Amino acid sequence: MDKKKIVLGSVIVAFSMMLSSFGFYFWQMIYSPNFLVEQEAKPLLIHTGSVFKDVQNQMYDGRYVNDLVSFSFLSKMMDYDQLVKPGLYLIEPGMTNVQVIRLLRAGAQTEVNVTFNNARLLSDLPEKITRNLEMTEEQLARLILSDSVQQAYGFDSLSFIGMFVPNTYKMFWNIAPQDLLDRLKREYDRFWSAERLAKAAALGLSPKEVSSLAAIVQAETIKSDERPVVAGVYLNRLKRGYPLQADPTLVFAAQDFTIKRVLNKHKKLDSPYNTYMYQGLPPGPINMPSITSIDAVLNYSEHKYLYFCAKEDFSGYHNFATNLIDHNRNAEKYQRALNKAGLYK
Numbered sequence: 001m002d003k004k005k006i007v008l009g010s011v012i013v014a015f016s017m018m019l020s021s022f023g024f025y026f027w028q029m030i031y032s033p034n035f036l037v038e039q040e041a042k043p044l045l046i047h048t049g050s051v052f053k054d055v056q057n058q059m060y061d062g063r064y065v066n067d068l069v070s071f072s073f074l075s076k077m078m079d080y081d082q083l084v085k086p087g088l089y090l091i092e093p094g095m096t097n098v099q100v101i102r103l104l105r106a107g108a109q110t111e112v113n114v115t116f117n118n119a120r121l122l123s124d125l126p127e128k129i130t131r132n133l134e135m136t137e138e139q140l141a142r143l144i145l146s147d148s149v150q151q152a153y154g155f156d157s158l159s160f161i162g163m164f165v166p167n168t169y170k171m172f173w174n175i176a177p178q179d180l181l182d183r184l185k186r187e188y189d190r191f192w193s194a195e196r197l198a199k200a201a202a203l204g205l206s207p208k209e210v211s212s213l214a215a216i217v218q219a220e221t222i223k224s225d226e227r228p229v230v231a232g233v234y235l236n237r238l239k240r241g242y243p244l245q246a247d248p249t250l251v252f253a254a255q256d257f258t259i260k261r262v263l264n265k266h267k268k269l270d271s272p273y274n275t276y277m278y279q280g281l282p283p284g285p286i287n288m289p290s291i292t293s294i295d296a297v298l299n300y301s302e303h304k305y306l307y308f309c310a311k312e313d314f315s316g317y318h319n320f321a322t323n324l325i326d327h328n329r330n331a332e333k334y335q336r337a338l339n340k341a342g343l344y345k
Contacts, residue, residue, distance in 0.1 A: 158284030162211035215285035219248030227296035
């Protein structure tokens with residue numbers, strides 16, 4: 001046989017095998033699982049400002065990808081290396097290169113839960129809100145504590161905490177601080193539905209004033225079933241022009257949240273939050289009132305009580321009274337219980 005033909009045949013066979021191998025590798029590159037082989041699904045965090053090299057490093061260091069070369073090659077073919085989008089993405093076990101690239105290129109993020117439900121002060125909120133977000137506490141605090149920002153949303157430094165309705169919200173991990181505040185303002189407006197606004201108007205209160213009263217009610221009792229009764233007491237006092245005489249407002253005025261027992265010296269504090277000294281509602285909420293507390297005010301219990309005092313059994317419930325004589329009796333029982341327990345301040 002002609003040597004040239006033999007060589008040519010060998011070259012053709014070798015080239016065919018090479019094409020076949022490359023074709024098989026290309027097929028694997030597109031269709032074979034390449035992510036989290038034998039691992040569980042996990043989030044991939046791509047920070048704002050990241051470039052493709054950062055994504056490659058995360059893929060490798062976090063052991064997301066089995067074959068980084070094939071992922072990188074296909075990413076460039078699909079232009080993802082020029083289209084990196086920040087966010088949190090959930091990478092599922094067994095995903096292929098194409099599936100992951102399409103996910104990342106489209107910016108198809110997985111939302112996170114943003115939950116906040118307890119805060120005494122406005123300055124407490126950034127830490128609670130940013131736990132699951134890319135933004136830092138400091139970034140959000142700069143906005144939340146800004147007078148101009150507060151005014152832009154229709155509040156001031158004393159009332160702004162009332163704009164934050166405690167709940168769990170679905171958001172993107174990389175939401176910008178300003179966008180977050182815009183979202184929470186929309187949630188506040190949605191919360192104050194026509195029905196709630198009508199109930200507030202029937203009480204002669206604005207939503208801000210309802211929040212201020214709800215914060216007092218929340219501080220007075222941990223028992224949600226008792227809150228409408230407590231709200232009724234304060235509404236009765238407001239209608240009669242009596243000072244609210246709410247002990248939690250004195251604690252807030254003193255800015256000493258370790259106080260367990262309000263004393264006469266606290267009643268002498270000259271503060272707009274001293275509801276023994278000044279009539280009406282304080283200038284803002286003394287905490288971030290919950291939805292339950294706000295609705296307790298809007299759906300208060302109608303009764304004739306004007307006073308209440310914690311029960312001497314420390315159950316968290318209260319004794320209610322329509323007159324000062326009965327109230328003083330209840331107060332004496334509670335004072336004796338405090339003394340017996342050694343709680344003097």
